[in-house]
Amino acid sequence: MIRILMMGWLLVGALWGxxxxxxxxxxxxxxxxxxxxxxxxxxxIAVAPRALANALEPLAEHRLKSGxxxxxxxxxxxxxxxxxxxxxxxxxxxxxxxxxRRGGAKYLLIVGDAATIPPLTIGIKNSPVCxxxxxxxxxxxxxxxxxxxxxxxxxxxxxxxxxVERTITYETDTRPGxxxxxxxxxAASGGFGAAVDSTIDGFVSSFLDQxxxxxxxxxxxxxxTDPPFGVEFGKEKEQILDLFNSGSLISIYAGHGSxxxxxxxxxxxxxRPILLTPxxxxxxxxxxxxxxxxxxxxxxxxxxxxxxxxGCLAQSLFTNPKGAMAVFAAxxxxxxxxxxxxxxxxxxxxxxxxxxxxxxxxxxxxxALGANDGPFREKVDKIAGLFGLADGERDRxxxxxxxxxxxxxxxxxxxxxPGAELSLRIPQNASVGDSISVEADASVADGAxxxxxxxxxxxxAPLHNGYPAVNDRVLAQAAGEMRGGQCIxxxxxxxxxxxxxxxxxxxxxxxRQSVAAAGIDVVSKAK
Numbered sequence: 338m339i340r341i342l343m344m345g346w347l348l349v350g351a352l353w354g355x356x357x358x359x360x361x362x363x364x365x366x367x368x369x370x371x372x373x374x375x376x377x378x379x380x381x382i383a384v385a386p387r388a389l390a391n392a393l394e395p396l397a398e399h400r401l402k403s404g405x406x407x408x409x410x411x412x413x414x415x416x417x418x419x420x421x422x423x424x425x426x427x428x429x430x431x432x433x434x435x436x437x438r439r440g441g442a443k444y445l446l447i448v449g450d451a452a453t454i455p456p457l458t459i460g461i462k463n464s465p466v467c468x469x470x471x472x473x474x475x476x477x478x479x480x481x482x483x484x485x486x487x488x489x490x491x492x493x494x495x496x497x498x499x500x501v502e503r504t505i506t507y508e509t510d511t512r513p514g515x516x517x518x519x520x521x522x523x524a525a526s527g528g529f530g531a532a533v534d535s536t537i538d539g540f541v542s543s544f545l546d547q548x549x550x551x552x553x554x555x556x557x558x559x560x561x562t563d564p565p566f567g568v569e570f571g572k573e574k575e576q577i578l579d580l581f582n583s584g585s586l587i588s589i590y591a592g593h594g595s596x597x598x599x600x601x602x603x604x605x606x607x608x609r610p611i612l613l614t615p616x617x618x619x620x621x622x623x624x625x626x627x628x629x630x631x632x633x634x635x636x637x638x639x640x641x642x643x644x645x646x647x648g649c650l651a652q653s654l655f656t657n658p659k660g661a662m663a664v665f666a667a668x669x670x671x672x673x674x675x676x677x678x679x680x681x682x683x684x685x686x687x688x689x690x691x692x693x694x695x696x697x698x699x700x701x702x703x704x705a706l707g708a709n710d711g712p713f714r715e716k717v718d719k720i721a722g723l724f725g726l727a728d729g730e731r732d733r734x735x736x737x738x739x740x741x742x743x744x745x746x747x748x749x750x751x752x753x754x755p756g757a758e759l760s761l762r763i764p765q766n767a768s769v770g771d772s773i774s775v776e777a778d779a780s781v782a783d784g785a786x787x788x789x790x791x792x793x794x795x796x797x798a799p800l801h802n803g804y805p806a807v808n809d810r811v812l813a814q815a816a817g818e819m820r821g822g823q824c825i826x827x828x829x830x831x832x833x834x835x836x837x838x839x840x841x842x843x844x845x846x847x848x849r850q851s852v853a854a855a856g857i858d859v860v861s862k863a864k
Contacts, residue, residue, distance in 0.1 A: 367397040369409040372416070372432070378441030379409035381749050384429065385448035387412045389497055393448060396501045400749060403508060407441070413454055426455045426473075433473045437484060444696055444749040445474055447488040448497060450642040456488075459740040463733060467669040468640035469740040471703065480739050481707045485696025485748035487663065490639050490652050499658055504747055507626055507662055513850035516584035516625030517755050518843065519554045523577060525592025525611065526561060527673065528602025533723045537673060540720060541591070546795040548684045551839050552755075552854035555795055556580065556808040560601045560611045564802040573601075573611045576804050584625035586754055588661070591676070594633025596641070596649045617653040617660065626662040628695055628752060629654055630683075632676040637666025637743055655745040663695050663746025665702075667738075674721045674731065675738035678705050681713050691757045696748025703742070706735040756851040759844050766858040767830050777817075777824045777842045777853065785819040785846035789826040794856065797835035812838070819844065835859060 368390050369376045381400045383393050390410050397408045417428045429447075436442035447454050447470060456468040459480075474484040489500055522545065527534045549555060558580050559566040560573040568576045577599075581588060593600040593608045600608035629651075631637065637651040648656075651666035682705020683698045690697065708714060721731055762776040777787055792810040793800060799807045812831050817824040828840070841854045 367394060367408055367410045369411055370415050372411070375439075376407070376409055377411060378436045378439035379405075379407040380441060381405045381408045381444045381446070382436060382442050383408075383410045383446040383448055384413055384416065384432075384454065385410060385497075386453060386492065387414055389448055389492070389494055392494055392497045392501060396504060396747065399505045399508070403751070405444075405749065409441075413449065424455070426457045429454065430457065430473050433484075434476055437474075437476055442474070443484050444694070444747075445484065445486045446747050446749070447473075447486070449488075449492045450490050450648075451640045452642045453492045456640060456743075461733065461736050461740065464737050465669050467737070467741045468638075468743075469668065470743050471740055479707065480736055482700055482703055482739075485694070485700050487696055487699075487744040487746050487748035488639075489747070490642075490648070490745055491656055496656055500656070503626065503658070504662070504750060507753060508751055510753075511848040511850075513755075513845040513848075514584070514624050515554070516627075517586055517753055517850060518552060518852050519556060519583075519585040519625075520549060521580050521583075521585045521588040521627070522555060522557045523580065523588075523590045523592070523599075524557065524559050524566070525590070525599065525601035526559075526603075527592070528606060528608065529673075529724070536720060536723060540677070540716070543796075548681065548688065549795075550688055550854070551794070551856060552841055552852040553586075554808075556583075556585070556805070558804045565799045565807045566804060568804050574616060577612050578616070578619055579805070581620055581627075582622055584622050585627045586625065586752060587630065588627040589630045589632070589680075591632040591673075594631060594636040594650070594667075596635045596638040598650060599631075599633060599636070612650075614650050614653050617650065617657055620654065620657050621659040625753070626660070628698075628746075629661040629664045629666075630680075631664065631666040632671065632673075632680065634667060634670045637664070637741075637745070638668045639743070639745075640668060651745055661746075663744060663750060665699060665742060665744050667741040668743060669737070669741045671738060671741060672724075672734050674717065674724060674726060675706055675735050677717050677720070678708075678714070678735070679703065679738065679742070681705060681717075682708070691754060692751065694748065695746060695750045695752060696744065698752075699742075699744050699748065703739050706739050755843075756849070757853070759842060759851040759853040761840065761842060761853050761855040763840055763855040763857055766860045768860055768862040769830050769832050770862075771830045772827055773830065773857070774825060774827050775840050775842075775855070777819075777826075777844065778822060779819065779844060779851060780822055781819055781844070781846060781849070781851075783818075783820050785844050785849070787817040787819060787824045787826075788843045788845075789815040789817060789828075790841045790843075791828045791830075792839045792841060793833065793835040794837040794839050797837065819846075830859065833859065 597614040679702040683702035686701035
């Protein structure tokens, strides 16, 4: 079959006068028509209709300048041949696998809606048929992707150009900002019953406290009137928009969803909407464009375009000029059990690889679904037991999860997180009333400012109730300046019931930002 496909590609290339490939770094055209050329098997490949190729040239050139070994824009018309018996999506999968066999396609970007470049249609036993791009980068039969993939889910040239410009600006604008260390978390009610909901809530709280690096500013909102993270009934939408528009590095939603909305559970197994697609028009991120992760059903159901239908909530968030830098969302029903596995896998890569690209995080999330061991998997499997999920059902859900979650955005996009070159020295423990000295070290020129904060840990009881005050964990603040690669700050431990405090240092210079954090246990004074 590969041989037949290659003959089809060569025929199409000959008809269009294939130029034989682009010269990397030339600043000229990066369009590659000859699929047998070495240029076609580039590290970063964008597949797009010829009509959109020019709109992608600035992004391809930027990818070369920002670390990619080679790039290529491959016309969709050069890949598919309507005369061949296998479907259009199968031809794209064969192309991707062939380029990978030749050492390329580490990052694959599809540009076009589902009607223009169809996704794969996946059917898993006892599950609804779903649309998926994941299979395009899966080189075996497991369904687990081997490479990173994303999609710009529109065929409108003006929108593509705007997304390209936004992506380049996101990666090249190095001005410091609080949004770079901010992670937003919108947590709706599950409605699975008191026992299951409380177990999941406790698990997620522990996960966020222990797994998310302490230097990141976590902001939580729950669409409920219950303290401490709740909001007044009827004002959820305004507060959700405020949370989103404040800007962040990452914005996470966990809860119920539909193709056109986010929902929270109410009594008797029902849900009510808290944010709908028309509300996305009011999204206008002031600083920073977040990577949005929607752990919810159906919010990424982009396949309707192939049938002449409208898009989905995730598409609206992504194509909004002041919306998300990238969106990771499900095209069908998802489940909390595999959601937690994916969240852990993504966060592990986030913690260990500060320079990871968004596609790398998604790849790590999906590979976590295939991991069969480890203490985290054991904990999540126990929670799965609360749902009554037997081993076979867990296997099915993990397969489904891998297929239904798709990335909107360039998978090669680097998260604009602060640098990690700052290190702290801090006492291991102290008592209320003690004065402590903390020291920051970094190989930077004199003059960089340092903002110090002494905060209660995320595991401690909040200092306030209700959004947004509940997210203020700061007990004390100070300012300093780097001199001789060092900055020293002194704090007096205030009266507190918290058992653990965190010192955060946020260093900023011209076009440079670095953050670090260290914990200190609060102990009783020796008598």
